[in-house]
Structure formats: C-alpha cells, structure tokens
Amino acid sequence: MSKLIISCGTPLKGEVRISGAKNSVLPIMAASLLADGKSVIEEIPYLNDVRVMGELINSLGAGVEFSNSKTTVLINPSDITNTTAPYDLVNKMRASFLIMGPLLAKYGAARIPLPGGCAIGSRPVDLHIKGFSAMGAEITQGHGFIEVRVNGRLKGSKIYLDFPSVGATENIMMAAAISDGQTIIENAAIEPEIVDLATYLGTMGADIKGAGTDTIRINGVDRLKGANHTVIPDRIEAGTYMVAAAITGGDVRVDNVVPDHLKPVTAKLREAGVEVSEELTSVHIRAGDDIRAVDIKTHPYPGFPTDMQAQMTSLMSKAEGTSMVIETIFENRFMHVNELKRMGANIKIEGRSAIIEGNPNLLGAQVKATDLRAGAALVLAGLAAEGITEITDIEHIERGYVDIEKKLKSLGANIKKVD
Ligand SMILES: CC(=O)N[C@H]1[C@@H](OP(=O)(O)OP(=O)(O)OC[C@H]2O[C@@H](n3ccc(=O)[nH]c3=O)[C@H](O)[C@@H]2O)O[C@H](CO)[C@@H](O)[C@@H]1O
Ligand SMILES: C=C(OP(=O)(O)O)C(=O)O
Numbered sequence: 001m002s003k004l005i006i007s008c009g010t011p012l013k014g015e016v017r018i019s020g021a022k023n024s025v026l027p028i029m030a031a032s033l034l035a036d037g038k039s040v041i042e043e044i045p046y047l048n049d050v051r052v053m054g055e056l057i058n059s060l061g062a063g064v065e066f067s068n069s070k071t072t073v074l075i076n077p078s079d080i081t082n083t084t085a086p087y088d089l090v091n092k093m094r095a096s097f098l099i100m101g102p103l104l105a106k107y108g109a110a111r112i113p114l115p116g117g118c119a120i121g122s123r124p125v126d127l128h129i130k131g132f133s134a135m136g137a138e139i140t141q142g143h144g145f146i147e148v149r150v151n152g153r154l155k156g157s158k159i160y161l162d163f164p165s166v167g168a169t170e171n172i173m174m175a176a177a178i179s180d181g182q183t184i185i186e187n188a189a190i191e192p193e194i195v196d197l198a199t200y201l202g203t204m205g206a207d208i209k210g211a212g213t214d215t216i217r218i219n220g221v222d223r224l225k226g227a228n229h230t231v232i233p234d235r236i237e238a239g240t241y242m243v244a245a246a247i248t249g250g251d252v253r254v255d256n257v258v259p260d261h262l263k264p265v266t267a268k269l270r271e272a273g274v275e276v277s278e279e280l281t282s283v284h285i286r287a288g289d290d291i292r293a294v295d296i297k298t299h300p301y302p303g304f305p306t307d308m309q310a311q312m313t314s315l316m317s318k319a320e321g322t323s324m325v326i327e328t329i330f331e332n333r334f335m336h337v338n339e340l341k342r343m344g345a346n347i348k349i350e351g352r353s354a355i356i357e358g359n360p361n362l363l364g365a366q367v368k369a370t371d372l373r374a375g376a377a378l379v380l381a382g383l384a385a386e387g388i389t390e391i392t393d394i395e396h397i398e399r400g401y402v403d404i405e406k407k408l409k410s411l412g413a414n415i416k417k418v419d
Helices: 022-034 048-059 094-107 126-134 166-177 192-204 235-247 259-271 306-318 335-342 372-384 404-410
Strands: 003-007 013-017 039-042 063-066 072-076 109-113 138-142 145-149 158-160 182-186 207-209 215-219 228-230 251-255 275-278 282-286 322-326 346-350 353-357 366-368 388-392 414-418
Touching: 003 372, 013 404, 022 039, 022 048, 022 072, 022 094, 022 166, 022 192, 022 235, 039 192, 048 063, 048 072, 048 094, 094 109, 094 126, 094 145, 094 166, 126 138, 126 145, 126 158, 126 166, 166 182, 166 192, 166 215, 192 207, 192 228, 235 251, 235 259, 235 282, 235 306, 235 372, 259 275, 259 282, 259 306, 306 322, 306 335, 306 346, 306 353, 306 372, 335 346, 335 366, 335 372, 372 388, 372 404, 372 414, 404 414
Parallel strands: 013 251, 039 228, 158 182, 366 388
Antiparallel strands: 003 388, 003 414, 039 072, 063 072, 109 145, 138 145, 182 215, 207 215, 251 282, 275 282, 322 353, 346 353
C-alpha cells in the first residue's frame, strides 16, 4: 500500500501549474455521450476518477482514447449498445451517476446502480431523479439499481431544485439538451463547472442560456455534434496550493488559474494575514509566520467551497487564536479532524462546527487519508509540522491531485511516495 512521507521543510517557494478541473472533466466526459460524433477534451487531469469515467463510458460501447501525453481524451460514442452501468465502476466514483441524463436523453433508457453514500455524507440523488421524472421519465428502483426510461423524447419542464445541487443541475441540463421544448431549472447551482459544461454543450449545438445564474433555460434540440473543448483549471487544486504556501510561510505563484473562481479562498487567506496578488491567469501567495484565526462557513458557490474546508481547517490548526469552521453542505465532512488531532491540533467538534484553538507547533504523526480533501488537509499539516508525517490510504488523495508529490517537491517540500 502506497504512503506519502513528509518531513517539515523550508517555506515553499516557486511556481506550480494547476491542472484541468476534475469536477469539470467528469460531467463533460459524460456529456460527450450525447453527441453523434467524436469529441476531443483537452487539458484533462489524468486522475483515477478520469480513468474510471473512461472505463465506464467504454463499458457502454463508446471509444475512449487518451493521448500519449494523457492531457487529452477523445470520446467516440457512435457505437453505444449498452445503457446499463456496471456496479464495480459506479461504486468507485459517485460522479458515474452523471451518465444517467445523457443516456436517458439520447437512448431513452439508463440503468445505473445507486451510487450510495461515501465518507463525507449520504449523498442522495433524489433531485436528479425528480428532474428526470418531471421531464416524463418513468423511474423504477430495485436490486440496487435505478432505472429510468422514456417513451419517445424527454419533454421540457420547469424544475425547481430544493437545493442548488451541482450534480442534479448538470444531469438535468444534459438531459434537457436533447428534448422537446424548454426546460427551466430554478435554484440551479452556479459553480464555474456548470458554466464549463454549458459551454461544451453549447459548442455541441445545445441551446442553453443562464448557466452561472440560478435560472438556466434549455431549449431542447434534435441532435448534438461532437466538439472540442478545453477544461477550466481546477479551483480546488489551486486553493490547496495557495494554502500550502500559506501554512509553510512560503512565496508561491500558482499558475493556470481563473483568479475570479478563487475569490472566497483569496478573501479568507487575506483575512488571515496572507498576501495574495492576482494576475490575469495566476495568483501569487506570500505568507509570513503569523497566520490569524478566521471563521469559515461553507456555502454553494460563490460562498466558501466545502471542497476547501478541510485544507483551511489545517491552516487554522496552526493559526494564532480561535476559529470556527462550519460545514453546511455535507453532514460528515470532519473526518480529517481526528487525524489532525493526532498531529497536535486542538479541535472540538460540535454538530456541524469545528472550534479550533490554534497551535503553532504541530507534530508529525502516522495518519490516514479518509477521503480526498481530508487527505489533502493532512498533506498540508505535514508540510508545516515538526518531524515526520506518514499518510496512508493515499488513493483518496490521488483521486483529485495530479502529481501532488512532484508538484510539491518542485516547490521545495520534503515529500516522497513509497510503495
Ligand atoms: C464530481 C463533483 O462535481 N463533485 C462535487 C459536487 O458533488 P455533488 O454534485 O455530489 O454535490 P451536490 O451539490 O449535488 O450536493 C450538495 C448537497 O446536496 C445534497 N443532495 C444532492 C443531490 C440530491 O439529489 N439530493 C441531495 O440531497 C447532497 O447530499 C449534499 O448535501 O459538488 C459538491 C458541492 O460543491 C462538491 O463537494 C463535489 O466535489
Ligand atoms: C467531494 C469531492 O468529489 P466527489 O464528488 O467526486 O466525491 C471533492 O472533489 O472534494
């Protein structure tokens, strides 16, 4: 089993290039199933999740080819024969459920295992299903599968989401792209990844207006063509390197970012006393030794992202003073806290809040990555802790960070992966 071993080093210095966004490429790969021809997706992050999505799409009969450099994927959905997704792939990655909308719209049916919960929460898919049902799909559930079917084509409908779910907005938007009439999604998610997906669908010939606002209008079309698309940079990977610079008192330029997408992270780092300067496609982080405690509450975009909560919890564990971190999106997203405590962090959990008394002297320890961002938080704490930190279960971390060991090493971190 692989581990990451980190010893406290000098402040991080230099430049790091951010990869394409995991949370954009996954729905975009799913959306490529809607096309009549090939799509080429560029700037992909070659992560485990991307490979699993490739295998899943391939299992339906579509062609999936990664370029030699692994930065581009070509998807040819012309030979799809199967609309049932295998359990062993869906089980590995919740985003697999995003193939339901495209399969339903294009082939009139999809049978997908219930994705189930994961370490961070129960993560139901009721909003996706309500959306498909409003568009005329028949839903059946049993033997661990959800099956959706429609006679003819989906019908446009007005759909109000009880919560601005990212996945439900994406799945419904993809399904509505090939349908009869107009679909209006109200209280839609407005994350940058929604806009990226809508841009790709637009290039394929879809008629979508309002992506990036809470009301999205989709006029269904008869067919979509394959298209080329370049994925936006990963704002969560970028935020993680920003915190890495801050927690080590470093000086790092984070390149290939959209600074606007990083606003909530930038604002909190500045409040904590970190200097952040924004350039056109990069942010430059300069931090001293003193980090001030700040309170954080997660919200849908443009609020503070839940996917950055664990990393900020690490930073606050070392800050001067007391901070409160409130998680409002997922009910069980404090799995990193017990591990951080092993490193000397003073954190008390009360319901959905973590109360953190900063301790400037974190100590390296043996810890376990319980989920993707919890793992990232431990890497960050390890970079700033005295002594050696050994992180196991790093497959979680590798779901979301391309070459994390190489990138951190290039900034001067003492980190190595051992098998
Ligand atoms: C692949 C991907 O893009 N993953 C991101 C996506 O996940 P995902 O799309 O799963 O997240 P959602 O926005 O759907 O979930 C947010 C909340 O809504 C609830 N909910 C969601 C759907 C539903 O049908 N019913 C329901 O109750 C969830 O349990 C959760 O509490 O957005 C999350 C919130 O920004 C991020 O943390 C994930 O990194
Ligand atoms: C929760 C995350 O991803 P997923 O929805 O793929 O589990 C994440 O990226 O932090």
